[in-house]
Amino acid sequence: MSGVTRTAEPGALADGWGYFIRNLWDENPVFRGLLGMCPTLAVTAAVQPALTMGLAATFVVVCSNLMVSLMRKALTPHLRILMFTLTISVFVTIADLFLKAFLPDMSETLGPYVPLIIVNCMIIARAESCASK
Amino acid sequence: MLEFFKRSWLVLAGALVFGLLLAFTYTSWEPLIEANRIAKLQRGIRSILPQAATIEADTLATASDLRAEPQVVYRGLNAAGDPVGFVFRAEGTGFQDRIELLVGLDARLERYRGIAVLFAQETPGFGDAIRDSVIFKQQFIGAPAAEDLIVVKGPDEDRPKTDDNEIVSITGATITSEAVTTIINRRFDEIRPTLERMASGRTR
Numbered sequence: 001m002s003g004v005t006r007t008a009e010p011g012a013l014a015d016g017w018g019y020f021i022r023n024l025w026d027e028n029p030v031f032r033g034l035l036g037m038c039p040t041l042a043v044t045a046a047v048q049p050a051l052t053m054g055l056a057a058t059f060v061v062v063c064s065n066l067m068v069s070l071m072r073k074a075l076t077p078h079l080r081i082l083m084f085t086l087t088i089s090v091f092v093t094i095a096d097l098f099l100k101a102f103l104p105d106m107s108e109t110l111g112p113y114v115p116l117i118i119v120n121c122m123i124i125a126r127a128e129s130c131a132s133k
Numbered sequence: 134m135l136e137f138f139k140r141s142w143l144v145l146a147g148a149l150v151f152g153l154l155l156a157f158t159y160t161s162w163e164p165l166i167e168a169n170r171i172a173k174l175q176r177g178i179r180s181i182l183p184q185a186a187t188i189e190a191d192t193l194a195t196a197s198d199l200r201a202e203p204q205v206v207y208r209g210l211n212a213a214g215d216p217v218g219f220v221f222r223a224e225g226t227g228f229q230d231r232i233e234l235l236v237g238l239d240a241r242l243e244r245y246r247g248i249a250v251l252f253a254q255e256t257p258g259f260g261d262a263i264r265d266s267v268i269f270k271q272q273f274i275g276a277p278a279a280e281d282l283i284v285v286k287g288p289d290e291d292r293p294k295t296d297d298n299e300i301v302s303i304t305g306a307t308i309t310s311e312a313v314t315t316i317i318n319r320r321f322d323e324i325r326p327t328l329e330r331m332a333s334g335r336t337r
Contacts, residue, residue: 045257074143083147090151094158101162104169111230111254 029122036122042113052106053113056095060117061126063091068131075132084127089118174235177249178207181237182218185209191331206324206331216240219328222251223320227312230254232263236317238278242325242332245276248317260309269310272300278321282314 029035039057043050067087068075075083096114099107107114117123138145178188189208207220218240224233232253237246250264262269276282276297285299286307302310321328 071143071147076140076143078140079143082144086144086147086151090155093155097158097162097166100169101165104166104173108252 036120038116039113039120042110049106049109052099052103053110056092056099056114057117057120057123059095060088060091061123064088064123065127065131067091068127072132080128080132081124084124084132085118088123088127092117173251177235177251178209178220178237180249181220181235181247182209184211185217186212204324206328208331216332218246219331220246221320221324221328223316225312225316225319227253228255228260228306228308232309232312232316234313234316236273236321238321238328240332242278242328245273245278245282245317247271247274248313255309256306258305259303260306262303262306263309263313266303269301269303273317276300281318284311284314 026032030037030040039053043053064084064087068084071083092115095117096107099110099114175188179185182188187210189210191206191208192204204222209217209220211217218237219242220235220237222233223236224231226232230253232255233251235249235251237248238244239246248270253261253264255261255263273282280298282298282300284302284307286302300310300314
């Protein structure tokens with residue numbers, strides 16, 4: 001223990017909050033950038049599919065970024081995208097199997113859009129720009 | 134060789150670990166997925182043959198059937214053990230994906246008893262009405278099996294529906310409606326001889 005106590009600076013906290021709000025609306029990739037539309041298009045008809053797709057995408061982002069962070073020191077440039085895709089596809093497959101096992105009707109409603117999370121540009125971009133740094 | 138492993142060990146290790154993870158996940162949840170599939174199949178059969186006390190499954194053994202999976206026909210029996218109808222699977226291409234149906238016939242193979250949709254990914258709001266529209270599905274109940282089902286637009290004042298084998302298409306989803314009737318007609322033609330043998334009580 002170094003005995004040094006770190007406290008969050010008020011400015012940094014405000015910056016973090018501002019970053020969060022900006023990404024919710026001003027820089028929202030779906031609403032403003034029209035990026036990663038595939039899962040969004042699948043769920044525009046009702047609230048329940050939207051929530052399910054949102055939770056599935058969140059699960060994939062969190063787990064795949066955790067994995068990529070763990071392996072980031074071993075990543076070499078020529079393996080980057082390959083490992084990102086491999087990692088993301090594993091967690092998308094787990095999410096898809098979960099829906100088929102526990103929410104079969106919802107799995108049918110979402111159809112092929114859950115497996116398509118694998119190629120969602122925003123999730124790959126997140127792994128590239130944040131988790132692997 | 135050493136250079137190959139030095140450059141690719143991460144991919145090999147990742148494939149091994151992730152493969153094991155997926156194998157474990159699939160093995161754990163596969164019984165649930167299979168149970169869901171069977172429950173859906175049973176719901177479909179029961180919706181077509183509600184008066185059946187028991188359902189028997191017969192595997193089709195047609196020489197011309199080259200499909201990988203064995204084709205099964207479900208026979209509904211009443212409490213006395215008499216057949217009340219048959220249900221077979223029919224599959225084909227819809228508007229944007231395959232359509233998988235259960236098709237019911239009465240015990241004499243004279244009239245359809247109804248249909249149930251096992252799988253369809255048709256256009257939301259239009260083609261997916263084959264799954265939800267009671268009006269569309271009710272048209273199949275009582276339709277004659279001796280002749281092909283045909284799709285008509287309407288009925289309206291200019292072109293009223295005249296025959297039982299006419300299926301009025303879903304508005305905005307004519308291709309899906311035609312796909313459903315084509316799938317049923319084609320599959321019934323394929324297995325009609327086998328069904329006739331089953332209906333007459335002969336197994337071969």
